[in-house]
Amino acid sequence: MLGGNGGLGPLGDIDGDGNDDLVLGSYSGSWAANSDGVSLLFYGPMGAVQEPEDADAIFTGYGPDAMWGLGVGGGRDIDGDGIKDLWGTALGASGDTKRAGRFLIVSGG
Numbered sequence: 856m857l858g859g860n861g862g863l864g865p866l867g868d869i870d871g872d873g874n875d876d877l878v879l880g881s882y883s884g885s886w887a888a889n890s891d892g893v894s895l896l897f898y899g900p901m902g903a904v905q906e907p908e909d910a911d912a913i914f915t916g917y918g919p920d921a922m923w924g925l926g927v928g929g930g931r932d933i934d935g936d937g938i939k940d941l942w943g944t945a946l947g948a949s950g951d952t953k954r955a956g957r958f959l960i961v962s963g964g
């Protein structure tokens with residue numbers, strides 16, 4: 856089960872197939888490995904009910920207590936390649952002891 860803490864973001868058409876896509880983030884709950892966090896990407900078209908197991912891509916691994924998935928979204932071409940991108944925050948990830956956090960961009964396509 857995904858935790859109740861996280862983001863939900865419409866992406867527009869991130870893979871260029873003409874169907875809108877969706878990203879769901881959660882930084883708590885069993886899918887999020889405690890507070891490491893997880894984001895699930897679903898390519899459209901989608902049914903009325905989407906299970907986490909149905910995700911087309913799962914993003915994890917930004918470190919213990921990274922809280923990846925707290926904020927997720929997309930729908931804009933951030934890197935200028937003409938394809939909409941996905942973004943997310945990992946507030947607890949920093950790679951150092953200051954825990955500065957990271958803003959991550961996943962290129963669409």
Ligand SMILES: [Ca+2]
Binds near residue numbers: 869898
């Ligand atoms: Ca799409």
Ligand SMILES: [Ca+2]
Binds near residue numbers: 931935936940962963
């Ligand atoms: Ca792009």
